Amino acid sequence: MKKIIIYYFSGTGNTWWLATGLQAQLKLKGHSVDCYSIETLAIEDLTQQAAAADHIILGFPVYGSTAPGPMLDFINLFPDSHTTQGISIFATQALASGDTAYEIGLKFIRKGYDLKQTRHFRMMNNLHLPKFRFYKPKNDARVDKLLEQNRPLVSKFAAAISADCTHIIGNNPLGHLLGNLQRKHIDRLIASASKELKTDASRCTLCGTCQRICPTGNIELSGDSVRFYDQCALCLRCYSQCPTAAILLGEGSEDEKKFPRYKGPGKDFNVDLLIQKK
Ligand SMILES: Cc1cc2nc3c(=O)[nH]c(=O)nc-3n(C[C@H](O)[C@H](O)[C@H](O)COP(=O)(O)O)c2cc1C
Ligand code: SF4
Ligand code: SF4
Secondary structure (H helix, E strand, O other), rough: OOOEEEEEEEOOOOHHHHHHHHHHHHHOOOEEEEEEEEEOOOOHHHHHHHHHOOEEEEEOOOEEOOOOHHHHHHHHHHHOOOOOEEEEEEEEEEEOOOOOHHHHHHHHHHHOOOOEEEEEEOOOOOEEOOOOOOOOOOOHHHHHHHHHHHHHHHHHHHHHHHHOOEEEEOOOHHHHHHHHHHHHHHHHHHHHHHHEEEOOOOOOOOOHHHHHOOOOOOOEEEOOOOOOEOOOOOHHHHHHHHHOOEEEEEEOOOOOOOOOOOOOOOOOHHHHHOOOOO
């Protein structure tokens, strides 16, 4: 039996679904598995907690072939391994992520970990904005189909971790080419898209949901308006989960038919699952 810890960040639920599914599969194999959202983790416990694990797993959504800002900050704080612990990295993606998981894995090799697995899982896209067009997120049976397709892959991933296998994807010329191309532009794209955050006052009911769920503390209700600061990671949680689609990200985004909001992995998904403290 191994002691395994999963740390994940999820903007709109896909990576949460993968992380909790992986936890369940690993538990079935007899391992002791803790699963933490990096948003709700007490960071002062991290060094002791990570040192006690035999195997660490990191999961996040791909943002332009790298990890979201909050996950990159978390990785910077992550302690070195003095016992060459195993680590596995997985990323959820809408279409393509080049060498993302491997590129993040390199950071852990430099910290003394033994990189065992890198994996990418295709999930529903959550990103389709006027200035950042990808493909429209769907909130129908196509989400369930993707989840069904991923179940056996999650199970295989758990089996490989359990058996201590090494399986690295993304470390090839094509992966690096796509990864490097995307990484060149992603910070600028995120900064410019997040500057467009605003609310449609005629739709906003001042319910406070956006302030409550934002992982970076970027939103504040003040008086009868909603203020955005400059800490947005473009996770799209507020944009997707505002009950009245009052949060806008660019001209035209008020049209929900053209710019549908992604409601998460399946009809039972509830955004509170992303912010619950363990
Ligand atoms: C800012 C941003 C950048 C993204 N970049 C990519 C990308 O480069 N390739 C890709 O396939 N998906 C990309 N996506 C889509 C997400 O990675 C994908 O939908 C993911 O499963 C969302 O996970 P989450 O629900 O856990 O946040 C991007 C999403 C966002 C918000
Ligand atoms: S979640 Fe939407 S409706 Fe609620 S306060 Fe935020 S912008 Fe307004
Ligand atoms: S402001 Fe919205 S998109 Fe930006 S980090 Fe907060 S919840 Fe995510």
